[in-house]
Amino acid sequence: MTNVTIFTHPLIQHKISLLRDKNTCTSEFRALVEEIAMLMGFEALRDLPLEDVKIETPIETCMTPMLTGKKLALVPILRAGLGMVNGILALVPSAKVGHIGLYRDEVTHEPHEYYCKLPAPIDERMILAVDPMLATGGSAVDAVDLIKARGGKHIKFMSIIAAPEGLERLQKSHPDIQIYVGHLDRCLNEAAYICPGLGDAGDRIFGTR
Numbered sequence: 385m386t387n388v389t390i391f392t393h394p395l396i397q398h399k400i401s402l403l404r405d406k407n408t409c410t411s412e413f414r415a416l417v418e419e420i421a422m423l424m425g426f427e428a429l430r431d432l433p434l435e436d437v438k439i440e441t442p443i444e445t446c447m448t449p450m451l452t453g454k455k456l457a458l459v460p461i462l463r464a465g466l467g468m469v470n471g472i473l474a475l476v477p478s479a480k481v482g483h484i485g486l487y488r489d490e491v492t493h494e495p496h497e498y499y500c501k502l503p504a505p506i507d508e509r510m511i512l513a514v515d516p517m518l519a520t521g522g523s524a525v526d527a528v529d530l531i532k533a534r535g536g537k538h539i540k541f542m543s544i545i546a547a548p549e550g551l552e553r554l555q556k557s558h559p560d561i562q563i564y565v566g567h568l569d570r571c572l573n574e575a576a577y578i579c580p581g582l583g584d585a586g587d588r589i590f591g592t593r
């Protein structure tokens with residue numbers, strides 16, 4: 385699985401375990417999602433393009449690398465992906481932010497699109513799509529479809545927890561993208577929730593249940 389990175393860093397694993405705990409309250413949950421997104425983003429963005437620029441230090445003039453090219457497009461999948469935005473923006477404050485609105489039908493588990501706005505020109509930007517949960521993979525596949533349909537090319541997808549079924553589906557549907565997963569869980573249950581998972585990420589971030 386050359387295009388998949390599954391994280392093993394102890395800080396990420398520890399924070400994911402805290403996220404799973406049903407006794408973790410909304411404010412802690414939000415803070416943890418943000419911190420994990422930042423830790424994962426640090427690695428996922430290791431190939432941001434650099435260019436040497438001339439800088440005058442107090443000592444002398446030198447050529448030194450700085451980010452170059454069109455600014456990163458960070459694309460959270462609503463709602464739960466919003467929880468990861470500030471963690472990435474802490475690393476790349478200049479990123480542009482697009483939004484993709486998808487919700488999963490509770491019975492069929494199929495995703496339904498309700499919003500899509502991406503920063504132009506999307507074809508010239510590195511794109512980091514974020515959603516804490518990759519379950520059946522339906523939402524992730526649709527989100528990448530939407531990005532590609534608008535011209536997006538250099539696409540990365542980052543989720544905190546994935547089920548094997550969803551990861552395989554995303555990889556098969558979009559073998560050209562880079563996928564980053566904080567932890568690969570065991571399976572989906574009959575309601576298409578990830579096991580052991582963390583429950584409903586959107587509800588836990590926004591306190592809606």
Ligand code: PRP
Nearest residue numbers: 462463464487488519520521522523586
């Ligand atoms: C959750 C999650 C993903 C999706 C994953 O969102 O944030 O977007 O489910 O499931 P899938 O891989 O089976 O498609 P949900 O549809 O619950 O919407 P919400 O974020 O608005 O709560």
Ligand code: URA
Nearest residue numbers: 519577578583584585
């Ligand atoms: N969406 C969630 O928020 N959690 C799951 O386990 C599956 C889909």
